[in-house]
Structures are given as C-alpha cells and as structure tokens.
Amino acid sequence: MAPIDSDDNRTAGEGEEPRAGRRKAARYVVPVAVVGVAAATIGLVPALADSGDPDLPKVTAEQLIEKIAQSDVQQLSGTVRINTDLGLPDLGGLESGLMSGGPGSGGDGEGSAADPSAKLTALVSGSHTLRVAADGPDRQKLSLMENAAEYSLIHNGKDVWGYDSQSNEVYHSTAPDGAERPEKDVPATPKDFAEKALKSVDDTTSVTVGGTAQVAGRDAYRLVVEPKQDGSTVGAITVAVDAETGTPLKFTLTPASGGAAVVDVGFTKVSFAKPDASTFDFTPPAGAKVTEADEAGAAAKAPEQGRKAEGDLAKEMDGLKVIGEGWNAIATFDTGARGGLPTGAEGGDLGDLGGLGGFLGSFGDQVKGDFGSGTVFKTRLVNALITDDGKVYAGAVTKDALVKAADAAK
Structure with missing residues (x-):
C-alpha cells in the first residue's frame, strides 16, 4: 500500500465532494x-x-x-x-x-x-x-x-x-x-x-x-x-x-x-x-x-464460425501489452489484420462477418495521426482505437489519449 502523506488532513467537507463524474477474452x-x-x-x-x-x-x-x-x-x-x-x-x-x-x-x-x-x-x-x-x-x-x-x-x-x-x-x-x-x-x-x-x-x-x-x-x-x-x-x-x-x-x-x-x-x-x-x-x-x-462442454466443441472467431480473439489477446499506468493504462495488441475493420469482403483478414464490420464502422470516429489512420469506438467509459494496419488500443481513456499512444508506439 502506498505511503500516506500525513501533511494532507482535509476533511470531506473541505472541497472534497466527488466529481460527477479477458470470460475470459470476448465473453466477459x-x-x-x-x-x-x-x-x-x-x-x-x-x-x-x-x-x-x-x-x-x-x-x-x-x-x-x-x-x-x-x-x-x-x-x-x-x-x-x-x-x-x-x-x-x-x-x-x-x-x-x-x-x-x-x-x-x-x-x-x-x-x-x-x-x-x-x-x-x-x-x-x-x-x-x-x-x-x-x-x-x-x-x-x-x-x-x-x-x-x-x-x-x-x-x-x-x-x-x-x-x-x-x-x-x-x-x-x-x-x-x-x-x-x-x-x-x-x-x-x-x-x-x-x-x-x-x-x-x-x-x-x-x-x-x-x-x-x-x-x-x-x-x-x-x-x-x-x-x-x-x-x-x-x-x-x-x-x-x-x-x-x-x-x-x-x-x-x-x-x-x-x-x-x-x-x-x-x-x-x-x-x-x-x-x-x-x-x-x-x-x-x-x-x-x-x-x-x-454435455455442454462437448457441444461447445462444434466447429461453429462464432466459436472460431472467439478462439482467434483469445490467441490475439496472448500478445496483449499495457502502455502507461494507473487510470491511463491502455491495452494494445496486434490482430495481424490489414485494412481496418472486417467488412465481410472476400479475403477479409478478420473473417466474414456478413458486412457487420462496415455496420459497426458507422458508429466510430475516423482519426489520423503519425500512426496512420483508424477508427475510434467510444462508450461513456471504455474507448478503443482500431488502426488500419490491424492494431488495437483500448482503455478508459479519451480519444486523444488513444491517438497519442498509437503515435508513440509507431
């Protein structure tokens, strides 16, 4: 546990009101x-x-x-x-x-x-x-x-x-x-x-x-x-x-x-x-x-496309690295894919998602930087940048922080 700074004895009433503010891989x-x-x-x-x-x-x-x-x-x-x-x-x-x-x-x-x-x-x-x-x-x-x-x-x-x-x-x-x-x-x-x-x-x-x-x-x-x-x-x-x-x-x-x-x-x-x-x-x-x-475990071994995609994701997560520390930590890994999001087109590196990739892409923000270009997907908490050369950067950080991390890693 980090040491306590004994010089700081502020009470909660003195300006301390709070601001308003991998299953394992895919499933959780x-x-x-x-x-x-x-x-x-x-x-x-x-x-x-x-x-x-x-x-x-x-x-x-x-x-x-x-x-x-x-x-x-x-x-x-x-x-x-x-x-x-x-x-x-x-x-x-x-x-x-x-x-x-x-x-x-x-x-x-x-x-x-x-x-x-x-x-x-x-x-x-x-x-x-x-x-x-x-x-x-x-x-x-x-x-x-x-x-x-x-x-x-x-x-x-x-x-x-x-x-x-x-x-x-x-x-x-x-x-x-x-x-x-x-x-x-x-x-x-x-x-x-x-x-x-x-x-x-x-x-x-x-x-x-x-x-x-x-x-x-x-x-x-x-x-x-x-x-x-x-x-x-x-x-x-x-x-x-x-x-x-x-x-x-x-x-x-x-x-x-x-x-x-x-x-x-x-x-x-x-x-x-x-x-x-x-x-x-x-x-x-x-x-x-x-x-x-x-019985459920045996059924889960069936060669379904969805399970293959989940298995592929788990393998990709093996190369996961963390950039930064604390609240600004960003998880990154290389999917090995090229061309950004999968679109379902023939030869797509991340698999045929029947056009789902293009659909998801419509919810993202297109960004550019020293790293090249990519798409940022935003929620109110966790954001993710998927670059056109197949790298992923994700964390509870802003869009600008993701772009900065991708630029630094280039």
Whole structure:
C-alpha cells in the first residue's frame, strides 16, 4: 500500500465532494474492462469523514479501506439493483440476437439457456434486479428477475445449478470443495465491484472519505476514489461502506464527461441474518430439460464460425501489452489484420462477418495521426482505437489519449 502523506488532513467537507463524474477474452470483456481497466490501481490521500447525516465516528480513508478488507460477512440476503449505462449504440435487437444464437444460449444455439456463462452477460447493460443470499463459502444463491421470469444460480455444497424459468431449462455442474460463487468473473454485487476497484494501490489515485449516507436502511461511509491523472474517462468511484460490518453496500462509477452513472450497483434491501437452509435447495422441475456441464462442454466443441472467431480473439489477446499506468493504462495488441475493420469482403483478414464490420464502422470516429489512420469506438467509459494496419488500443481513456499512444508506439 502506498505511503500516506500525513501533511494532507482535509476533511470531506473541505472541497472534497466527488466529481460527477479477458470470460475470459470476448465473453466477459465489458465487465472486466469496466472495473479492471478503469480502476487498475489506487493510491491513498487521507481525509476525515465529515459530520454528515447519519452522524458516525470520523475515520480516515486508509481505515475505511482496511475495514473493507477485514470484513468477514459470511451470511446475508437481500435485493440488489444494477444499472449500467455505457452509452452503447442501439443495435435494434442485433446484440440480443447474437447472444441468443451463441454457445450456451439454448434454443437454436448449442448448450443450455440456463448456462450462467450466457445468462449473466445480461448484467453488462441496462437495469436489472437481483436477489442474493449467502451462507458461508459453500452456499450462495443469485436470482435475476426479468419480465415476470426468473433465472437462478444456486451453489449448494458440491452442486451448482442454473435454472431458467422462461425456457424451463436446467444447467448442472459440480464445484470443487470450498469454491466461491460460480462465474465470479461477472461482478454482481457491490462487494464484487469494490474488490476489483481496490485490488491494488499506488500513487495515481486520490482516495478520500466523502461523508456518510444511508443505504438500504444501513448507516454507511462514502469512500470516494478519483484519478489524479488527466486523460481518463473516469470521474469518480464512490463506495458506500456499511459502518458496522465493513460490507460495501453500493458502488457507483461516474464518468468524467458528467451525466448519469456508468455503473450503479447497490442493495435496496439487506439483512445479515442467517438465511433459511431451504433457500439453497433445488430440485429440477418436472419436465425441465437438464444439461450437465460435461454435455455442454462437448457441444461447445462444434466447429461453429462464432466459436472460431472467439478462439482467434483469445490467441490475439496472448500478445496483449499495457502502455502507461494507473487510470491511463491502455491495452494494445496486434490482430495481424490489414485494412481496418472486417467488412465481410472476400479475403477479409478478420473473417466474414456478413458486412457487420462496415455496420459497426458507422458508429466510430475516423482519426489520423503519425500512426496512420483508424477508427475510434467510444462508450461513456471504455474507448478503443482500431488502426488500419490491424492494431488495437483500448482503455478508459479519451480519444486523444488513444491517438497519442498509437503515435508513440509507431
């Protein structure tokens, strides 16, 4: 942990209000980018909590981070609301169509509609309500409530069950002893997001205590994380920390450009009482289609074009390098392709996408520099430059920062 500058003893009330701000490769790239690239490293600037409402004892930022790290809540239940607004263009249902035809999607695709690797990717956009429960390392349950349907992921001992009520499909796998909640790569609770954001520390970030708040009826401190560097698209990360248990109750990431939060995840109800044992019981309903993980794995080996593309991407990611540090870190790799985005034309280096490349290109900004020319694709947080000679530069940084990095690498 970076040393603390003891000369800085500002309180949250003295000008410290926060500004408004690879699965592994393709499948989880968005959620990992949001909390991995955007908040790669964190340093400490001490500050004291002000006497806001509720009135809580003063703590320093370091003490509050230690409180999170030392929190050992094993039992809880509650309701979590997730809102994600990356500012992605409306593809008119194209995204959901691609997802529904992919591996693990069920229906006309291979695998099961209850496979968590397909289901939980829904959390990367829009608004979602989750019911969560935990009783130690061997029992967890997460239920995604959508349009009068429910998807549940239950870990009970060695069994992991996924159930999709809409399709009446069940996915079953076996977890090793002591395994934590399955599909941990997809953050789903405030604690998941906070742990990723606070994973490492250095001097590229200001961390202060920004007063107090009430979340889900609980008294909490507000930990405010902001980049010191220019060029980041991140404005601030705010974590509401339960004053009694140290459990993160709410995680909010606001962009430097202002406006609504990019990611806002918080409990609307929470209890730290032991959940009833029956919460984690599951028996496949009558008539449900049950898919074992081994069967789904065999189906995923079919020589489908989409899977080949994903495999190609994974190989390309092997050459990934990181330019810069902290909030300005930029991931870069060479696809080996030439001619920019794939257009579906014969001989396209990145494969035939049926014209999808040209369609996606219409959402990008054409840029030029010492590196040559390329296209920048922007969201409210993560931006990516794809050059015409096949190189990719991506990070939670501005368009100008991407062009500058490409020029420097030339």
